[in-house]
Amino acid sequence: MRAVASIALRKVSVAFPIYDASSRSLKKSLLPGTTGGRIGIGADHVPIVKALDDVTLSLQHGDRVGLVGHNGAGKTTLLRVLAGIYEPGAGTVEVQGQVAPLFDIALGMDPEATGYDNIFLRGLFLGLTRKQVRARVDEISEFTELGDFLNLPIRTYSTGMRMRLAFAVSTSIEPDILLLDEGIGTGDAAFLEKANRRLAKFTDKAGIIVLASHSDALIKTMCKSTVLFERGQVIAVGETSHILEVYRDRSHK
Amino acid sequence: MSRLPLAAQLQAGLTAHSFRRAVGDIWHGCQRYTLWGTMGLQDIRQRYRRSVIGPFWLTISMGIMVAALGLLYGSILKQKMDDYLPYLCAGFVIWGLISSLVLEGARAFIVGEGLIKQLAAPLSIHVYRVAWSNLIIFFHNIWILFLVALWYGKNAGWILLLSIPALALVVVNGVWMGLLFGLLSARFRDIPQIVASVVQVMFFMTPIIWKPDMLPGRALILHLNPFYYLVEVIRAPLLGHVPDARVWIGVLLITVAGWGVALLFYTVYRWRLAYWV
Numbered sequence: 129m130r131a132v133a134s135i136a137l138r139k140v141s142v143a144f145p146i147y148d149a150s151s152r153s154l155k156k157s158l159l160p161g162t163t164g165g166r167i168g169i170g171a172d173h174v175p176i177v178k179a180l181d182d183v184t185l186s187l188q189h190g191d192r193v194g195l196v197g198h199n200g201a202g203k204t205t206l207l208r209v210l211a212g213i214y215e216p217g218a219g220t221v222e223v224q225g226q227v228a229p230l231f232d233i234a235l236g237m238d239p240e241a242t243g244y245d246n247i248f249l250r251g252l253f254l255g256l257t258r259k260q261v262r263a264r265v266d267e268i269s270e271f272t273e274l275g276d277f278l279n280l281p282i283r284t285y286s287t288g289m290r291m292r293l294a295f296a297v298s299t300s301i302e303p304d305i306l307l308l309d310e311g312i313g314t315g316d317a318a319f320l321e322k323a324n325r326r327l328a329k330f331t332d333k334a335g336i337i338v339l340a341s342h343s344d345a346l347i348k349t350m351c352k353s354t355v356l357f358e359r360g361q362v363i364a365v366g367e368t369s370h371i372l373e374v375y376r377d378r379s380h381k
Numbered sequence: 382m383s384r385l386p387l388a389a390q391l392q393a394g395l396t397a398h399s400f401r402r403a404v405g406d407i408w409h410g411c412q413r414y415t416l417w418g419t420m421g422l423q424d425i426r427q428r429y430r431r432s433v434i435g436p437f438w439l440t441i442s443m444g445i446m447v448a449a450l451g452l453l454y455g456s457i458l459k460q461k462m463d464d465y466l467p468y469l470c471a472g473f474v475i476w477g478l479i480s481s482l483v484l485e486g487a488r489a490f491i492v493g494e495g496l497i498k499q500l501a502a503p504l505s506i507h508v509y510r511v512a513w514s515n516l517i518i519f520f521h522n523i524w525i526l527f528l529v530a531l532w533y534g535k536n537a538g539w540i541l542l543l544s545i546p547a548l549a550l551v552v553v554n555g556v557w558m559g560l561l562f563g564l565l566s567a568r569f570r571d572i573p574q575i576v577a578s579v580v581q582v583m584f585f586m587t588p589i590i591w592k593p594d595m596l597p598g599r600a601l602i603l604h605l606n607p608f609y610y611l612v613e614v615i616r617a618p619l620l621g622h623v624p625d626a627r628v629w630i631g632v633l634l635i636t637v638a639g640w641g642v643a644l645l646f647y648t649v650y651r652w653r654l655a656y657w658v
Contacts, residue, residue, distance in 0.1 A: 144656055147568075208655070212501035215652040231499050240427050249423070252416040253500045 133225035133304035133336045135187040135210060140219035142180040142205055142301055142360075179205040180216070181360040184199035185335050187288025189225075189304075192327070194368060195340040196375050197357030203340035206357070207231065209308045210338060225336070228254055230294055241279030243269075243285070243293055250297045264300045271296040271322075293317050299326055305331065308339040322350060387412030394462050403648040408559070409503030417506045421513035439521045447473055447525055454590050463533040471525045471616045474590035479551060479611055480580050485578045486559025487509045490567040494658040504654055508559035512552050517550075526619060537621035544618040547632075549610050554636055557643035565649055567657040588642040607635050 147159050175266050176375060187193055208214045209221060213228040233306040237246050247268055251261035269278050272292040274285075282290060292315060299306065306327070327337060327350060347354060347368060355372040356364045356378075364374050410417075430437035450473070451466045458465070486508060488496065493507035532536070568573040587608040588596070596603060605611055610631035617624040 208498070213498060213655050216580065229500060238423060238427070240430060241423060250500075252413075252419055253496070253502055258415050281444075343436060350517065 133189045134222075135185070135224075135305065135336060135338075136220075136222040137183055137185045138220045140180055140183045140209060140216045140221060140223075141178065142202075142209060142214055142216045143354065144177045144179055146175045146177055155354050169347055180209065180373060183360070183362055183363075185355065185362060187338070188358045189336060190252075190331055191353065192331050192337045192351045193339070194336065194351035194354040194371075195357060196342075196347060196354055196371065197363075199377070201357040202360040203357055204231070204303055204309055205360075207340055210305070215348075223272070223305065226255070226301070227307065228298040228301055228303035229307045230298045231307070231309040235292065237282055239283040241282050242281055243274060246293060247278075247284055247297055250294065251301070252315070252355075254298065254301050254303075256301060268293075268296045268300050271326075288315050288319070288358070292319055295322070295323060297332065302333075303335065305336045305338070308341075310341055320346075349370065389643065391649055393422045398452070399632055399652070400632050400644075400648045403644065403651050404589075406503045406651060407505045407647070409510060410503030413478070413503065413506055414509070417509040417513055420506070420510040421517065422604070424430075424510070425517055431544055431549060436518070436521050439518055439601060440524055443474065443477065443522045444525045444527060444528075450590065455523060457594070463535075466527050467526065467533060467535055467620060467653055468592065470529045471619045472612060474519065474522045475525055475551075475612050475615045476587070477522060477618075478515055479555070480610065481515045481518070482512060482552070482555030482582065483558050483562065483580055484573075484577060486555060487562035487566045487573045489559050490559050490561040490654055491563075491570075491573070491645065493578065497655055504558065505649060508563060511559050512555050515555070516552060534620070537559070539619050540621050540623060542618070543623065544615050547614040547618060550632055550636065551615060554611060554632075554639060557636075557639040560647050561639070561643040564654065567654055568650070587612055607631075 132219060134211060135202060153203065182204065183202075195206065199205055205214065207229065208231075209216055210223060211227055212223070213229070213230075214222075215221075241249070244265070248258070249263050251264070252258070256264075270276075272278070272289075274289060277289065282293075285293070295315070332335060337350070339347065339350055351368050353366060353370040355362055356371050356375050358378070363378070364371055419524040427434055429438065432438065432442075447466070447470045451469050452463070454469070455462050460489075464598070487491075489511045490504065493510075496502075497504065497507070499515045548580045562576055563570065583606070585600060587606055588603065589612065591605055593609075609627050612623050614632045617628070
């Protein structure tokens with residue numbers, strides 16, 4: 129039986145300790161400073177960037193949610209928290225359903241391996257067995273329209289071609305929750321349309337899509353509701369066109 | 382009185398919940414063997430892409446190394462070749478396994494950064510991947526030993542089979558080393574360098590090109606050296622001897638102690654790894 133997808137964040141905070149070149153060396157942790165302060169791993173002396181600050185958010189099945197905000201507002205961090213990559217330092221995260229993240233596509237692919245090899249690798253990473261990947265290979269390669277390119281190393285691909293591949297694999301597992309970051313904008317118009325159709329079908333089946341993007345057009349076509357982030361905090365949640373307006377007003381102030 | 386920050390952190394982070402999650406990570410990671418199996422295999426394939434004989438370069442370079450070192454040190458140390466060369470060869474191949482388990486293990490999470498930040502999966506898969514690819518390399522290299530043994534007409538007999546559980550034990554140790562050193566290295570980027578220089582020194586401190594009985598007075602150098610036990614437990618059966626009970630006990634102690642420390646640190650710091658890499 130398919131679980132009903134849902135996401136609930138309660139008072140989630142994520143802080144990054146910033147280790148500069150010198151504090152990444154052991155010396156400081158082993159030798160406390162003469163001032164008597166505790167200098168150590170994660171001690172107060174390490175500068176901290178709060179990427180998410182007290183975020184409370186709840187998403188239900190069928191939601192297609194856009195995340196907007198300036199660079200560094202916390203969009204990507206939030207997606208990584210939802211994907212289970214970052215465990216927050218404070219607050220609770222409850223995610224029901226299988227999650228397929230689709231982030232910076234340059235990472236997480238082996239540039240020397242062929243398209244087919246990468247389909248396997250990504251499929252396995254998303255929790256499929258070899259057999260399950262094999263059963264989907266035809267469908268995936270058809271969706272990518274990459275044809276014989278799939279026999280070539282990924283390093284010969286353009287960004288858009290990699291995006292096609294990553295997108296095809298991540299959506300082929302029919303996840304309950306799909307997390308998208310920027311990159312999807314690198315596809316050409318024909319692909320975006322195709323992707324959009326697939327995503328529409330996906331939300332009809334009561335999945336959740338969370339999309340972080342700087343493209344108003346993309347957010348408008350894909351998302352019903354939108355969350356506005358600023359400095360790690362949720363500023364506003366609501367209907368997409370309204371939130372985009374709020375966002376524009378705030379940035380022009 | 383202020384305590385050491387490390388002690389305070391360990392105390393705060395050591396909860397039943399995070400312990401279960403750490404063990405779960407290690408266990409579920411192990412179950413994803415198709416994943417790390419594929420990754421490990423691809424690591425090797427990638428290294429030898431477009432090369433005609435591929436991974437057999439490993440075998441060949443190891444063979445040349447053993448032959449050269451064997452002839453040189455065999456005559457310096459005035460050893461009988463039919464005895465010394467298989468000994469050196471076995472030691473060398475095993476050392477190759479252990480040292481790269483340690484060295485690559487220490488870099489496991491750093492190398493896996495891209496994947497760690499992209500896709501949620503048990504973090505331990507990055508360590509299993511290292512263990513697996515090095516085991517594959519070991520099985521390429523071990524042929525040199527069989528060739529040498531054949532050349533000198535040595536036959537280890539059934540005792541040879543003892544090397545299989547010994548090998549498994551060493552790889553199990555390689556996993557805790559990868560978890561522990563990999564974790565520490567992700568946070569402190571000096572550690573891979575420290576590990577590298579220690580491993581280099583240990584190559585000469587461990588009986589590989591010399592034999593324990595050449596060491597006057599059975600010094601502590603030997604008995605306090607964990608690498609000695611790890612090497613000897615595989616080497617003895619490969620050469621047709623049953624390892625001493627002392628060696629088995631040594632290896633078991635290293636396994637238990639190592640896993641204990643690794644689990645402690647993995648419990649407390651695992652969740653921070655994604656922030657560190």
